[in-house]
Amino acid sequence: MARKISFLNYKGGVGKTSLIVNTAAALAKLGKKVLLFDFDTQSNASIWLLKLERWNKINATGDGAIYSIFDPGRAQVKDLVIKDVVESKTGEKLLPGLDLVPTTFNLVDLENEYNGDPKRPPYLVFYDQLAAIEANYDYILFDCPPNILRASQCGVFASTEIYVPANPDALSLIGFTLLIEKLQKFHQLSASFRRAGMGPAAQVHGIIFNSIKTGVDIEVPKMRMQLRLNQFKAAKRAAPNAKIFDTLIRDAMVVRRAVALGLPVSLVSAEATDAGPAGDNVITDYRKVAGELVQLVQ
Numbered sequence: 574m575a576r577k578i579s580f581l582n583y584k585g586g587v588g589k590t591s592l593i594v595n596t597a598a599a600l601a602k603l604g605k606k607v608l609l610f611d612f613d614t615q616s617n618a619s620i621w622l623l624k625l626e627r628w629n630k631i632n633a634t635g636d637g638a639i640y641s642i643f644d645p646g647r648a649q650v651k652d653l654v655i656k657d658v659v660e661s662k663t664g665e666k667l668l669p670g671l672d673l674v675p676t677t678f679n680l681v682d683l684e685n686e687y688n689g690d691p692k693r694p695p696y697l698v699f700y701d702q703l704a705a706i707e708a709n710y711d712y713i714l715f716d717c718p719p720n721i722l723r724a725s726q727c728g729v730f731a732s733t734e735i736y737v738p739a740n741p742d743a744l745s746l747i748g749f750t751l752l753i754e755k756l757q758k759f760h761q762l763s764a765s766f767r768r769a770g771m772g773p774a775a776q777v778h779g780i781i782f783n784s785i786k787t788g789v790d791i792e793v794p795k796m797r798m799q800l801r802l803n804q805f806k807a808a809k810r811a812a813p814n815a816k817i818f819d820t821l822i823r824d825a826m827v828v829r830r831a832v833a834l835g836l837p838v839s840l841v842s843a844e845a846t847d848a849g850p851a852g853d854n855v856i857t858d859y860r861k862v863a864g865e866l867v868q869l870v871q
């Protein structure tokens with residue numbers, strides 16, 4: 574069974590997309606079969622992995638984008654998978670094992686214009702279609718915007734685990750707290766649609782600190798986050814084994830540069846990766862996060 578995972582925080586810009594794309598790439602490098610869904614209408618993950626030219630073609634018509642399973646409703650999730658999505662300029666497959674279901678800007682219409690059957694909310698439509706391809710993967714990852722509106726709900730409802738990317742600041746802590754509240758509300762709202770066999774609604778299983786600058790002391794923000802996490806665990810609002818990841822993702826210029834290159838950082842040339850004194854770099858961090866994720870059995 575695939576592990577289904579959303580990366581979510583109510584705070585924007587904390588590094589959800591960077592973390593999910595680079596962790597997905599690290600998992601694929603470990604030989605895992607990985608499918609990444611882009612549920613953020615900003616399309617950052619899709620533009621990143623497809624590069625602008627390929628993504629523009631999908632955005633021009635919306636054919637092949639995730640919104641087409643809702644409107645016009647003819648496409649099925651299984652038809653939208655772009656196999657081994659990362660390609661060189663000449664079309665050579667650079668990262669076998671990492672597949673993508675892309676989004677385009679029209680996903681925003683799911684929040685307003687979409688008038689589906691109230692008895693079948695979008696997340697249920699999505700869930701039922703996902704079943705057809707689940708067995709092909711070890712990991713199915715959902716990149717979400719910083720909210721739990723309809724698009725995110727698709728990822729959250731299908732997930733078995735949620736991880737929270739956070740920066741070492743007060744706003745990330747507030748974003749995490751708000752996430753737990755909104756998550757509980759959504760789980761209550763969607764409870765009647767949860768059928769036997771779906772398993773329990775997803776809880777937060779971990780927090781991952783991202784963009785840590787050299788010399789910044791993160792002990793205090795980490796302690797505050799741990800306290801908050803402990804409170805949620807005691808109230809059974811987070812998974813009993815939820816933890817702050819040991820690995821911290823350092824702040825590194827190459828993470829920003831990788832987006833423009835259309836590559837996960839692990840495929841950016843070695844000399845561009847700002848190796849630290851020990852020869853380690855941000856690629857090592859993502860690899861370690863992937864390792865911790867693999868170790869965390871639900």
Ligand SMILES: Nc1ncnc2c1ncn2[C@@H]1O[C@H](COP(=O)(O)OP(=O)(O)OP(=O)(O)O)[C@@H](O)[C@H]1O
Pocket residue numbers: 584585586587588589590591592613615617717718719783784785822823824825826828829830832855
């Ligand atoms: N470890 C890092 N080092 C340097 N820059 C980073 C790092 N992680 C993320 N960034 C940069 O921070 C910005 C925000 O990151 P990202 O888009 O991943 O955040 P997000 O949480 O997905 O944002 P949104 O809420 O808009 O979806 C981007 O410019 C990204 O390149």
Ligand SMILES: [Mg+2]
Pocket residue numbers: 589590591613617717718
């Ligand atoms: Mg994002």
